[in-house]
Structure formats: structure tokens, C-alpha cells
């Protein structure tokens with residue numbers, strides 16, 4: 542697997558949950574468009590802290606079920622505790638590498654395969670997907686959201702430095718930073734039908750928007766790998782003031798703050 546840029550710490554797990562709240566409307570709409578509803582059995586790639594798992598648990602209801610798969614045993618334990626605390630009984634977790642799922646789920650046993658910000662970390666995402674496609678039932682759905690990061694242009698600014706740090710660290714650790722617009726090719730290579738696709742980003746122009754702190758938190762998560770790979774030097778960012786500086790810049794320009802754009806791709810098997 543590629544080296545993981547985001548780190549595996551409790552602070553990163555908490556960041557994932559705040560990020561999930563920002564992306565939730567986009568992800569809920571995608572799964573609804575893909576036909577995920579009551580009674581469906583869903584496999585979730587890269588469940589992380591379990592935020593999508595909880596959303597799916599609600600969408601499939603008590604007659605359905607969700608299997609969250611992740612490589613990180615600690616994040617799975619964290620997600621499992623959260624599901625237990627919320628009384629979610631239609632959820633289970635599997636610790637596994639997504640590149641090794643071939644034959645793990647029986648043929649014709651799954652109604653949907655989904656994930657967000659996860660195929661981008663897998664060296665061969667089409668092969669990983671192809672390993673699970675035989676487990677889909679006729680009419681089964683596949684729905685992923687992956688990023689389309691582009692290096693920021695324009696004059697020097699705090700937001701440009703922060704975005705460059707995040708994107709360049711992801712790139713140097715082997716993540717596919719522009720997997721979103723290539724998802725149709727990944728689906729076709731995995732033997733799936735041509736998906737429908739949508740490119741979108743949440744924005745928030747409020748002076749108290751959580752997006753400013755979200756960017757600072759994401760810089761913090763990538764910082765150890767950014768320093769290791771020479772993207773930035775120790776001390777280049779003042780994390781305590783970064784969110785405020787980005788907010789002041791956006792207020793000055795008069796732009797609403799965007800969160801990283803995601804490409805959604807979804808398809809259904811015939812039948």
C-alpha cells in the first residue's frame with residue numbers, strides 16, 4: 542500500500558469526524574442516487590472513524606447491514622465503540638487491506654460497494670474494486686467519492702501555502718490526488734458499467750465557518766509526513782493562528798471558502 546499521509550492518531554480520527562459532517566450532504570445524496578435504502582447489504586471501503594458507516598446504518602435500516610473495512614485496527618476499534626454507544630446493531634467491521642479482498646465476500650451477497658477518500662490511497666484501485674465486484678448481486682451498486690486536487694495558483698497566501706502542503710504531501714506519499722476525474726476508467730477496468738459522475742464542493746462564506754479550522758487541522762495531520770518528505774520545514778506553520786489568517790484572507794478577497802472538491806461516481810449492475 543502507499544505510505545499513508547494523514548497519520549493514525551486520535552486527533553486525526555476526530556478530524557475525520559468533523560470532515561464527515563462537512564461532506565455529509567454530498568455523500569447522503571450520492572448513496573440515495575445509487576439506490577441505497579432499507580434492507581440493503583453494503584460493504585464500505587476505508588470506513589475510518591465510522592462516520593459513513595453510521596450514515597449507511599441509518600439508510601439501510603434494521604433489515605439491512607453494513608460491513609466497514611479498514612486497514613487500521615485502532616480506527617476500527619474507535620468506530621466500533623462509537624457504533625455500540627449509538628446502539629447500531631446492523632454494523633460490523635473487518636480489518637483488512639482493500640487490495641486483498643478477493644474471495645472474502647461470497648458471490649452475489651452484496652447490494653452495494655461504497656467509499657469516500659479511500660481509493661486514492663490504494664496503489665491499484667481498479668484491481669481492489671475488481672476483487673469485490675463478483676460479490677455484487679444483479680442490480681448491485683458501486684458509489685465512490687474521490688478528490689480532484691489541483692495545485693493552487695495566484696500570489697503567495699496562507700491558503701495557498703496550506704493547500705500546497707496538503708496536496709504535495711499526499712502526492713509524495715503515493716496518493717492519487719486526481720483520482721476523481723479518472724473514476725470512470727477505474728470502474729470500467731474493474732468490469733463495471735460506465736458510471737454517472739458529478740463534481741462538487743461545499744462552500745461556506747461565514748466568518749465563523751468551520752472550514753478555516755478544517756484546513757488548519759488537515760495541515761496538522763499531514764505535517765509529520767510533509768516534513769519527512771521535505772515539503773515544508775519544522776516551524777513553517779503556526780498552527781495556532783493559521784485558521785484565523787486564512788479566514789482574514791478570504792474575508793479580504795470576499796470569497797466563500799470551499800472545501801476540497803470531490804468527484805462522485807456511481808453505477809448499477811444490470812438486473
Ligand SMILES: C[S@@+](CC[C@H](N)C(=O)[O-])C[C@H]1O[C@@H](n2cnc3c(N)ncnc32)[C@H](O)[C@@H]1O
Pocket residue numbers: 542547557561586587588589590592593610611612613616637638639640656657658659662663
Ligand atoms: C481519509 S480516510 C477516509 C475515511 C472515511 N472514508 C471518511 O470519509 O470519513 C481513509 C481511510 O482509508 C483507510 N485505508 C487507506 N488505505 C487502505 C487500504 N489499503 N486498505 C484498507 N484501508 C485503507 C485508512 O486507514 C483510513 O481510515
